[in-house]
Amino acid sequence: MHPLIISDVTLTFGGLKALSGVAMRFEPGTITSIIGPNGAGKTSLLNCISGFYHPDQGDIHYGDQRLTDAAPHQVAKMGIARAFQNLELFRGMTVLDNLLLARHSKLKYNLLQAVVFIGKAARVEAENRRTVEEVIDFMELEPYRKNTVGTLSYGIQKRVEVARALTMEPQVLLLDEPMAGMNIEEKEDMVRFVMDIQKERNATIILVEHDLGVVMDISDRIHVLDFGEMIGSGTPAEVARNPKVIEAYIGKE
Amino acid sequence: MSANRWLATGNFFTSYREEQRIFFTHLDRLVFVAVLVLLFAWPLFFELSNKYMLVVNHTLIAVVAVMGLNIVTGYAGLISIGHAAFVGVGAYTVAGLATTLGDSHKLITHAWPLMIVLSGGMGALFGAFVGLPALRLKHLYLAIATLSFQMIFEWVIHFMGFFNQGQTIYIGRVHWLTGEVGRSSHYVFWYYASLVVVVITGFGIRNLMRTRFGRCLIAVRDNDRAADAMGMHPGLTKVYAFALAGFMAGLAGALHAYLYRGVGIESFTLHHSITYLAMAIVGGLGTLHGAFWGPAAIEFLDIQVEHLSAWAAQIFPAQGNLATALRPFSFGLVIVLFLMFEPRGIANWWRIARSYVKLWPFRY
Structure with a gap:
């Protein structure tokens, strides 16, 4: 387990600076939240980490691996998984299939073995199914196993999204607003899952979330972004006292 | 249990x-x-007459080709308008060897199973090459790239003396355990050969679809952004889909060459590409058995309409030209009707019938 280090990252779209000089450090095994008002650059930062965007300046390192120019599928293979903000599930497939295919790069058999199937491919796939079943059990998705994802309710789909990222057995899990648009009960469930993932699965969690109550409760550290710049970081108590953060959220007198 | x-x-x-x-x-x-x-x-x-046996064989070969098209267009969601050209690549692999070695060389007449696999390999090679734009292009732009391959293929064959400028290149009679396959048993022999290829590749694809190599195709079709985040290279997956489709087309091409005992460009034109696409749509895109229904339905329709137009031409001799237009007309009509009323193809009827029979006699 290594820390994930973002050093001096700048990202521009034309003339717009989405991120400027952002530096963060995510310690292994902790829950670190990134908060900030709308348009602060939180999702852009996650996109930089997971390889969908490449920063113009600065570097992102995970251990001795450099993520700055890596493509998403390369980042995924390094053990960094991501749940999307706007559900990017395979809507036509069942929950089971969504989870099965998340382990694509972990399944070791070749094309010929796949065509013959009997033998190695069958064994690996049965093993794959078992691992997926553990995640289904963990995320309490048993009733929906064989349901097509598109037919499930929003809250369940969000849970499938997190489950799919979890199926990849990540060391670092990026969660982009996993609680957005949920009711209290669903939020409480999701908070419980996030804390369980940290404890039982021993993953580093990077959480982007708008619900400050949740963030203050479960985070080990918080980084605050506003207009693409870091305006504060520290423990929840420190951040809550930071005048710049209060200004960004509530405004000046 | x-x-x-x-x-x-x-x-x-x-x-x-x-x-x-x-x-x-x-x-x-x-x-x-x-x-x-x-x-x-x-x-x-x-015993079926040679005419109808030819139709049956032709259907089986189309099944092999459409199974390939179904991989790239059905499972991976990439429209390919150049599938007949890939079939042509397979056929011209056999033809090219026939030209260089002589049309009755042992490699062609005795080692024909090897030739069929080799043609598949050539098809896969060309498929992967033509699929390369998939690393950059998407949707309709990619379809145009496959169309351009179709055009280039036809043009190259037409203008190369090596390929007899698109006119028929003969292929010798093959040998089997009992000696040379003669005129009387030719069609039955190739019926069995095609059927074996259909069964083997059918099971192969069915197996593939329950492994990661099948799931990645569907993942890339449904959401290539998410597929990327799941550790799949979307571009390479598409290239692989094209290679797989090319392989199947190559097999079909070699079978075609042997069945007709000759290769000419008129069997691999744009018109045939569209026909394959129609077969895949009518059968049901993204289902394995759709690749069986589609060719069967289109070929059956074609024969029936041919009879109809012959009959109509007898009754109204003056409108004979009009009657021959019935074939392309009915072909177009069937595609439009399927796209409008059953876009999931005949495979969907099969699914409905199965789920009904499964619960029979209970209807709930």
Whole structure:
């Protein structure tokens, strides 16, 4: 387990600076939240980490691996998984299939073995199914196993999204607003899952979330972004006292 | 496991291995084996005229080609308008060797199974090459790239002396255990050869679809952004889909060359590409058995309309030209009707019929 280090990252779209000089450090095994008002650059930062965007300046390192120019599928293979903000599930497939295919790069058999199937491919796939079943059990998705994802309710789909990222057995899990648009009960469930993932699965969690109550409760550290710049970081108590953060959220007198 | 292995009323799996099965009940397997035995046995009892045997063989070859098209267009969601050109690549692999070695060289007449596999390999090679734009292009732009391959292929064959400028290149008669396959048994022989290829590749694709190599195709079709985040290279997956489709097309091409004992460009034109696409749509994109329904339905329709137009031309001799237009007209009409009323193809009828029969006589 290594820390994930973002050093001096700048990202521009034309003339717009989405991120400027952002530096963060995510310690292994902790829950670190990134908060900030709308348009602060939180999702852009996650996109930089997971390889969908490449920063113009600065570097992102995970251990001795450099993520700055890596493509998403390369980042995924390094053990960094991501749940999307706007559900990017395979809507036509069942929950089971969504989870099965998340382990694509972990399944070791070749094309010929796949065509013959009997033998190695069958064994690996049965093993794959078992691992997926553990995640289904963990995320309490048993009733929906064989349901097509598109037919499930929003809250369940969000849970499938997190489950799919979890199926990849990540060391670092990026969660982009996993609680957005949920009711209290669903939020409480999701908070419980996030804390369980940290404890039982021993993953580093990077959480982007708008619900400050949740963030203050479960985070080990918080980084605050506003207009693409870091305006504060520290423990929840420190951040809550930071005048710049209060200004960004509530405004000046 | 359920007590009754013939009729399962629910899910009684006790291991993940059981869930991987293709046939869930003994009844499923029995029906499949019965159909297979029937397909292999009927030529022994029933002699079809050469004309109709040719149609049957042609259908089987189309099944092989459409299974390939189904991979790239159905499962991976990439429209390919150049599939006949890939079939042509397979056929011209055989033809090219026939030109260089002589049309009755042992490699062609004796080692024909090897030639069929080799043609598949060539098809895969060309498929992967033509699929390269998929690393950059998407949707319709990619379709145009495949169309351009179709155009280039036809043009190259037309203008190369090596390929006899698109006119027929002859292929010698093949040999089998009993010696040379003669005129009388030619069609039956190639019926069996094509059927074996269909069964082997059919099972191969069915197996592929329950492994990561099949799932990645569907993942890239449904959401290539998410597929990327799941550790799949979307571009390479598309190239692989094209290669797989090219392989199947190559097999079909070689079978075509041997069946007609000759290769000419007129069998691999844009018109044929569209026909393959129509077969895939009518059969049902993204389903394996759709690749069987589609060619069968289109070929059957074609024969029926041919009879109809011949009959109409007899009754109204003055409108003979008009009657011949019935064939392209009905072909177009069927595609439009399917796109409008059953975009999931005949495979969907099969699915509905199955789920009805499964619960019979209970309707809930």
